[in-house]
Amino acid sequence: MLWLSPSKINPFSPLTKLSFLNPNLMKGLLSIFLVTIFSLCYFSIFPPFKLRINCPECNQTYNIHTYNDEEIEIEIKTKTNISHILFGIAGSSETWSQRRHYCELWWKPNVTRGYVWLGEEPRKEAKPWPKTSPPYKVSSDTARFKYTSSYGSRSAVRIARIVKESFELGFDDVRWFVMGDDDTVFFTENLLNVLRKYDYREMYYIGGQSESVEQDVIHSYTMGYGGGGFAISYPLAKELVRILDGCIDRYSELYGSDQKIGGCMMEIGVDIRGSPYGLLSAHPLAPLVSLHHLDYVQPLFPGMDRVASVKMLISAYKSDPSRTLQQSFCYDLTRNWSVSVSWGYTAQLYPYLVTGKDLNTPFQTFLTWRSWSQEPFAFNTRVMSLDPCERPIIYYFDGVKEVGNETTLTSYKRPKNRQMKQCDRRTYGAAYSMKGFNVSAPIFDPQIWKKAPRRQCCEIINGSDERDGMVQVRIRGCNQWESVTLP
Numbered sequence: 001m002l003w004l005s006p007s008k009i010n011p012f013s014p015l016t017k018l019s020f021l022n023p024n025l026m027k028g029l030l031s032i033f034l035v036t037i038f039s040l041c042y043f044s045i046f047p048p049f050k051l052r053i054n055c056p057e058c059n060q061t062y063n064i065h066t067y068n069d070e071e072i073e074i075e076i077k078t079k080t081n082i083s084h085i086l087f088g089i090a091g092s093s094e095t096w097s098q099r100r101h102y103c104e105l106w107w108k109p110n111v112t113r114g115y116v117w118l119g120e121e122p123r124k125e126a127k128p129w130p131k132t133s134p135p136y137k138v139s140s141d142t143a144r145f146k147y148t149s150s151y152g153s154r155s156a157v158r159i160a161r162i163v164k165e166s167f168e169l170g171f172d173d174v175r176w177f178v179m180g181d182d183d184t185v186f187f188t189e190n191l192l193n194v195l196r197k198y199d200y201r202e203m204y205y206i207g208g209q210s211e212s213v214e215q216d217v218i219h220s221y222t223m224g225y226g227g228g229g230f231a232i233s234y235p236l237a238k239e240l241v242r243i244l245d246g247c248i249d250r251y252s253e254l255y256g257s258d259q260k261i262g263g264c265m266m267e268i269g270v271d272i273r274g275s276p277y278g279l280l281s282a283h284p285l286a287p288l289v290s291l292h293h294l295d296y297v298q299p300l301f302p303g304m305d306r307v308a309s310v311k312m313l314i315s316a317y318k319s320d321p322s323r324t325l326q327q328s329f330c331y332d333l334t335r336n337w338s339v340s341v342s343w344g345y346t347a348q349l350y351p352y353l354v355t356g357k358d359l360n361t362p363f364q365t366f367l368t369w370r371s372w373s374q375e376p377f378a379f380n381t382r383v384m385s386l387d388p389c390e391r392p393i394i395y396y397f398d399g400v401k402e403v404g405n406e407t408t409l410t411s412y413k414r415p416k417n418r419q420m421k422q423c424d425r426r427t428y429g430a431a432y433s434m435k436g437f438n439v440s441a442p443i444f445d446p447q448i449w450k451k452a453p454r455r456q457c458c459e460i461i462n463g464s465d466e467r468d469g470m471v472q473v474r475i476r477g478c479n480q481w482e483s484v485t486l487p
């Protein structure tokens with residue numbers, strides 16, 4: 001990631017400073033910046049595997065944040081576990097009844113610690129407060145603070161202060177404060193693996209910046225940094241809490257809560273770790289840490305509602321957290337097939353040979369990525385060619401089995417009842433006869449994230465299952481010197 005590596009970004013550089021002071025200038029500069037990042041990234045040694053999930057049956061894209069950072073070796077006596085995190089979830093009483101379904105997918109009552117913070121007492125329909133939801137707190141009044149952004153909402157002030165109010169609860173043994181929105185789904189195993197890379201006794205600010213600076217999602221952390229959540233180590237939180245209220249007034253013209261927090265962080269002189277501009281949340285090989293803004297996009301799986309879709313993904317995640325959404329690709333040269341598997345989500349079959357570079361960026365959503373739109377997530381992601389002869393055949397995750405020897409078997413099926421035009425080329429005919437995929441994979445060792453991770457190799461096995469219309473794929477570590485290269 002060349003000059004983007006976090007340690008090399010100077011928090012006091014003019015660009016960064018401007019970006020917090022002048023949204024319009026920022027817009028222009030950052031557009032250029034984004035393009036640069038993208039091209040740098042594109043040609044860097046790690047081809048950018050998009051963890052933005054394409055939703056080929058629809059016209060939107062999921063926003064998936066991952067984290068990637070330089071390796072930090074630390075010796076800590078007790079491993080950071082879920083009890084060491086205090087979550088602060090930005091909620092609102094208007095939307096909670098719907099949004100709680102996202103929280104409840106990952107929240108473990110009496111295990112995860114934290115609160116959802118509301119602007120006012122919950123409404124009647126939210127009472128009695130469900131035991132399966134995170135407990136709530138009502139944020140303290142923010143009328144005394146200045147908020148001078150000409151657009152946006154004062155709730156940004158309330159949300160920026162969640163970290164302070166969480167800190168002031170004075171809980172014991174908190175190492176990290178993790179902030180997210182009420183529609184953020186955290187993958188806590190992977191989150192822990194990311195946090196364990198850092199020494200919680202130092203000041204750390206970890207997050208994937210959001211791609212948009214002007215979301216209209218008013219009660220949201222989305223601004224600037226952390227729709228997908230961000231984490232602040234205890235010592236940093238302590239420092240932040242001291243000056244936060246002052247920052248909120250000093251940065252009263254900034255629209256979003258994260259920008260206000262970001263302004264404060266600059267005063268403290270701490271820089272964000274993680275992937276600048278969320279775009280690099282597209283890092284090829286990084287664990288899935290959170291999904292968010294699920295309410296603004298189409299369901300992940302065709303024919304399922306949003307919550308059921310996330311549940312589906314979580315069912316894969318439970319069997320192998322670190323592998324979730326990791327991509328592998330391989331070829332069957334006897335038939336000129338290319339296969340790409342995003343574990344736990346989708347398998348794609350191309351009845352022709354596609355280079356690794358193209359498989360890695362199959363639908364080029366970045367190029368159409370309207371980061372600067374006022375509308376939330378109006379990403380123009382007509383991700384697939386309309387020509388059926390230029391599209392892969394797409395299969396969706398359908399189930400997972402653990403089959404012993406630390407191996408999982410996932411299956412992927414073609415969605416039913418799709419009135420999709422089919423390509424009538426002969427090569428496609430053979431491919432269409434494949435109803436699904438069976439993919440076996442060793443359970444991914446999370447320690448691999450601490451090393452320089454490498455995409456795993458796979459192979460297509462033309463076994464007896466093919467007679468039943470199932471393509472068999474085996475994912476495995478690559479052999480030494482092996483690369484996924486076409487002849």
Ligand SMILES: *[C@@H]1O[C@H](CO)[C@@H](O)[C@H](O)[C@H]1NC(C)=O
Nearest residue numbers: 056057058059060298378381
């Ligand atoms: C794409 O989005 C537009 C506008 O939201 C909608 O009318 C249309 O049905 C969508 N198309 C698909 C394939 O989902």
Ligand SMILES: *[C@@H]1O[C@H](CO)[C@@H](O)[C@H](O)[C@H]1NC(C)=O
Nearest residue numbers: 078079080081082083084173
């Ligand atoms: C997390 O670690 C602490 C020790 O720091 C321990 O007391 C606690 O029980 C652990 N929690 C879980 C859920 O393992």
Ligand SMILES: *[C@@H]1O[C@H](CO)[C@@H](O)[C@H](O)[C@H]1NC(C)=O
Nearest residue numbers: 108109110111130131132133
């Ligand atoms: C959580 O703990 C409290 C008291 O310790 C108990 O009353 C409650 O039923 C527990 N909730 C769940 C979901 O286990």
Ligand SMILES: *[C@@H]1O[C@H](CO)[C@@H](O)[C@H](O)[C@H]1NC(C)=O
Nearest residue numbers: 333334335336337352353427
């Ligand atoms: C695979 O593609 C190569 C090069 O395009 C071609 O020469 C070969 O005949 C193809 N093989 C099959 C089985 O279609």
Ligand SMILES: *[C@@H]1O[C@H](CO)[C@@H](O)[C@H](O)[C@H]1NC(C)=O
Nearest residue numbers: 403404405406407442443476
């Ligand atoms: C189990 O996995 C190990 C290492 O991956 C392999 O050497 C061994 O042959 C496997 N055993 C079976 C029964 O598949």
Ligand SMILES: *[C@@H]1O[C@H](CO)[C@@H](O)[C@H](O)[C@H]1NC(C)=O
Nearest residue numbers: 399409411436437438465470
């Ligand atoms: C492949 O998947 C099908 C359907 O999920 C299943 O019936 C079959 O047993 C699987 N094959 C193997 C080798 O596990």
Ligand SMILES: *[C@@H]1O[C@H](CO)[C@@H](O)[C@H](O)[C@H]1NC(C)=O
Nearest residue numbers: 334335462463464465466467
């Ligand atoms: C793959 O298996 C199918 C069915 O067993 C067979 O018809 C086909 O010829 C095989 N293809 C290759 C390239 O071995």
